Amino acid sequence: MTIENETDLQGILRIGQICGAALxxxxxHVQPGMTTAALDAIGAAFLKxxxxxxxxxxxxxxxxxxxxxxxEEAAHGIPGERVIRPGDVVNVDVxxxxxxxxxxxxxxxxxxxxxPEDERLxxxxxxALEKGIDAARAGRPMNAIGRAVENVARRGGYRIIPExxxxxxGRHIHEKPSVYNFYHKxxxxxxEEGMVFTIEPFLSRGSGRIVTESDGWTLTTVDRSICAQYxxxxxxxxxxxxxxxAV
Numbered sequence: 001m002t003i004e005n006e007t008d009l010q011g012i013l014r015i016g017q018i019c020g021a022a023l024x025x026x027x028x029h030v031q032p033g034m035t036t037a038a039l040d041a042i043g044a045a046f047l048k049x050x051x052x053x054x055x056x057x058x059x060x061x062x063x064x065x066x067x068x069x070x071x072e073e074a075a076h077g078i079p080g081e082r083v084i085r086p087g088d089v090v091n092v093d094v095x096x097x098x099x100x101x102x103x104x105x106x107x108x109x110x111x112x113x114x115x116p117e118d119e120r121l122x123x124x125x126x127x128a129l130e131k132g133i134d135a136a137r138a139g140r141p142m143n144a145i146g147r148a149v150e151n152v153a154r155r156g157g158y159r160i161i162p163e164x165x166x167x168x169x170g171r172h173i174h175e176k177p178s179v180y181n182f183y184h185k186x187x188x189x190x191x192e193e194g195m196v197f198t199i200e201p202f203l204s205r206g207s208g209r210i211v212t213e214s215d216g217w218t219l220t221t222v223d224r225s226i227c228a229q230y231x232x233x234x235x236x237x238x239x240x241x242x243x244x245x246a247v
Contacts, residue, residue, distance in 0.1 A: 013235075093231070102171065108122050128201040135148040138193045153201070204225050205227075
């Protein structure tokens with residue numbers, strides 16, 4: 001969406017803050033021995049307290065309030081009986097709706113003891129998000145974001161998962177435009193003042209190729225390599241974008 005007035009801006013910021021706070025609340029409760037269903041229940045209770053609705057349930061009838069993906073699961077992991085174990089790389093993706101406005105955010109944590117290679121992957125993925133945000137300015141080409149993200153991935157020796165771009169958000173969970181995590185030379189989209197979209201790099205230690213599991217949702221790396229993801233919903237405004245989901 002594109003912000004048209006102060007009501008739009010405040011609506012995005014309100015749901016953005018709820019999503020960001022829910023994400024941090026869930027990450028703080030990640031511990032070995034708990035199931036992903038138990039972690040999802042913590043997120044669900046938080047969102048309900050704020051009057052927000054789960055975006056994946058509302059938009060797609062997803063079988064969980066949030067997406068929780070572990071290790072080789074790149075995205076859209078269904079909360080269930082999988083037990084979180086020491087050393088796991090856990091990605092939590094929270095998206096929600098309130099009063100007609102939608103926002104989306106995600107982060108990855110490592111359950112101690114952390115493998116140094118996994119820590120390095122997460123550090124580079126966070127850096128890729130930061131560089132993508134730095135490239136997001138009104139008047140610039142949208143593919144400048146992908147170039148910035150891809151440059152960080154290459155410096156780290158990692159692969160982007162091309163099928164998982166960022167996206168417009170605001171009036172729905174997934175809107176145009178796509179915000180690719182690589183330099184898409186045919187993408188002629190220009191970044192405009194007031195645009196609302198996500199930047200969400202996915203970096204992999206392997207080939208970056210994914211497959212959909214038999215549950216119809218979970219996206220897993222073909223080579224079972226570890227992935228990390230970090231995501232913010234941003235609003236293009238003047239110079240540096242507003243990070244709607246930062247708390």
